[in-house]
Amino acid sequence: MASKIPAMREISREEVAKHSKQGDLWVIIDSKVYDLSKFAALHPGGLGVLSDPEVAGQDATEIFYSLHRHEVLLKPGYARLQIGTLPGKKPQINANSVGAISKVPFAEPxxxxxxxxxxxxxxxxxxxxxxxxxxxxxxxxxxxxxxxxxxxxxxxxxxxxxxxxxxxxxxxxxxxxxxxxxxxxxxxxxxxxxxxxxxxxxxxxxxxxxxxxxxxxLAGMIIGLPPVVNFGKPELREKVVKEVLSGEKVISLAISEAFAGSDVAGLRCTAVKSEDGKYFTVNGTKKWITNAAFSDYFTVGCKTAKGLTVLLIPRGEGVETTPIKTAYSAAAGTAFITFDNVKVPVENVLGREDDGLRVILSNFNHERYGMSASSARSQRMIVEECLKWANQRKVFGKPLISQPVIRNKLAALIARVESVQSWLENIAYQMNNMSYEEQSLKLAGPIGLLKMECTRTAQETARDATQIFGGRAITRTGMGRLIEQYHRTVPFDAILGGGKSSNTTLSNVPISISFILRACAVAEDVLGDLGVRQAIKQMPPNVRL
Missing domain, CATH: 1.10.540 (Butyryl-Coa Dehydrogenase, subunit A; domain 1)
Known part of the structure; x- marks a missing residue:
């Protein structure tokens, strides 16, 4: 049975000061009085920290917030330790109410x-x-x-x-x-x-x-379902889209392989058509597939007789997934997929047989737009963390924010996030006012450049934030937990959605196939090259310096 939270009463500073020894230890944090007598022995930082003369029986607000996030006090186990409040005092530090807009400068668009x-x-x-x-x-x-x-x-x-x-x-x-x-x-x-x-x-x-x-x-859904929506046969489309959008089933996009990441021409997963033309037999593997560990459907790029074909393959006999350990949480469901003599009916072909490149490329603009949106907001979250920390952390008796070098890093953080957000919103406005064909023709380059800028600035932001937080930036819990996670995972963004060109339309593929089909080791540079090549194509022939 859960213990009852004691009724709050007013407790003077003098009374709190009387409880300053092991087994009888009270502290003040932000005008609230906490009884840590029993908790002290369980304190993760050890009993010695709480027995310090500047903590035991004292106002430990500043010391607490130099070591802990505010959210610690909101956890039920810690909230129950509160026994009273200081007379005539109100807490000055409060968590934002649910749904509130942050008041920290630049914390919101x-x-x-x-x-x-x-x-x-x-x-x-x-x-x-x-x-x-x-x-x-x-x-x-x-x-x-x-x-x-x-x-x-x-x-x-x-x-x-x-x-x-x-x-x-x-x-x-x-x-x-x-x-x-x-x-x-x-x-x-x-x-x-x-x-x-x-x-x-x-x-x-x-x-x-x-x-x-x-x-x-369902990051896999965002890139795995559109081919079904746009290229699936009506009966298949109706069934699968309904199941996925209802949350009943999960889908992922399976293109990358151990021997072929961005090198689509190097795909080794094969689909051989039966003599009666009714089904394909699929053999091969796919690697680094987000959500694959728990997916029910896979949108799969396969090598066929005359080219590349995309098939929708349901989980079933001959389909096995093995989780891959990555630098971030297994919650992503990243996995290795094996297809062993999997029979797939021809009705599951997405688009036309041997014309799968069009299907794969059709969603890249939208995919990269979404990745840019994620990157921009992640950077902004880091800006807020850094501004809060620099304002509350004290070094040499002064707030960290008083150091010019810290203010310079914060200025760079802010400038980067505001720049990519503004560019992102401009792209969104263009997309709102263009048809799909116009987007494909005009925005593949700009979106590629935007994603390149987002992922490059994100890694600079991760580096600067780590310097601002110091040692706390390498711990997976506590004050710098978001910084640590960001620095650990942000390089992924430069790889995802990176190596393949998306300058395509539904009716035509006006792209350099040789460019698309070669391996890509530096995804950001490929996107930059895509943007410049598209711009050069639109250069008027009669301009000169």
Whole structure:
């Protein structure tokens, strides 16, 4: 049975000072009085820290916040230690209320900050953001933080809850797949939903600060389902899309192999058509596949007689997945897939046989746009952490923020995140006003350049944040836990969605095939090259210096 929290009473500083020894130890933290008599022996930092004359029986607010995050005091086990408050005093340090907008400068995009304006966002976007933020903080965040450590995949219950709100469908962006759905309790109508709503959805989920869990929360669907939506035969499309968007089934995109990451021409997974033409026999492997460990469907690139074919393969006989240990949480479900004589009906071909390149490339603009949105918001989260820490951490008797070198690093952090967010919003505006064909023709290069800039600046931000937090930046718990995770996982962004060109349309493929099909060791540079090549194609022939 849970113990009851004692009734609060007013306790003077003088009374607190009388309880300053082992077995009888009280402290003050932010005007609240805590009885640590029994807890002291269990303190992770040891009894000696709490027995210090500057802590035991004293106001330990400053010392506490130099060692612990505020969230520690909010945990039930610690909250029960509070026995009273100082007379006439109110706590000065409070966690943000659920759904609140942070007051820390630059902690929110400009459009969300008090007193600022934006030409892009309207009341629909604001209402959507407010409703979504409450949901993420109350229902997603608790599971995310737990599963990030345990490595468990997102729960079926939470996946179903997302489906109920239409969030799975919204993460695919605007389109016909939203028709007839109730989105976020009716806050936004399907016909109103645009790329800024999607941008908000992506960035609000990033705020959970759990990178592995974030990728595990159907990142595979975002890249694995669009080929089914856009290229699947009607009967297959209707069945699979319904199952996935309802949260009943999970899908992932399986292209990369041990011998062929970005080198699509090097694929060794084969699909051999039967003599009667009714099915393909698939043999081969796929590697580094996000969500594969718990997927029910796989959108698979296979080598066929005359080219590349994309097949939708359900989990079944001959399909095995083996988890891959990576630098981030197993919650992402990253896995190795083996296909051993798997029979796949021809009805499961996505697009046309031997024309799978078109299918694979069709979603790269949207994929990279989403990755850029995630990267920008992750950087902003780090900016907020660094500003808070620099303001509260004291060195040589002064706040860390008083050091010019720290202010210089903070300036660089802020400049980077504001730059990529502004560019990102400009891209979203273009996407809102262009057809798919126009986006493919005009935005492949700019989006590639944006992703390159996001991932490069992100790694600079990770380095600077580590310097600001010092030793705390290499610990997986405590003050610098978000910095440690960010520094450990941010290099992934430069690899994902990187090596293949996406300058394509549904009706044509005006791209350099040799460029696409060669191996890519430096994904960021490939994206930069893509952007410049596309720009050069649009250079007027009659311009000179």
């Amino acid at each position: 400009t459009w969300l900050s008090d007193g600022y304006y934006s030409p892009y966002y309207n009341e629909s976007h604001r209402a959507f953001c407010a409703e979504l933020r409450k949901f993420v903080e109350t229902e997603v965040l608790p599971e995310a933080q737990l599963h990030e450590e345990t490595g468990k995949h997102p729960s079926k219950a939470l996946l179903a809850r997302h489906a109920e709100l239409g969030l799975h469908a919204m993460r695919l962006g605007p389109g016909k797949h939203l028709k007839g759905l109730t989105l976020m309790n009716g806050v936004v109508k399907p016909e109103e939903f645009d790329f800024f709503h999607e941008l908000i959805a992506t960035q609000e989920f990033v705020r959970i600060g759990a990178r592995g869990y974030f990728d595990g929360f």
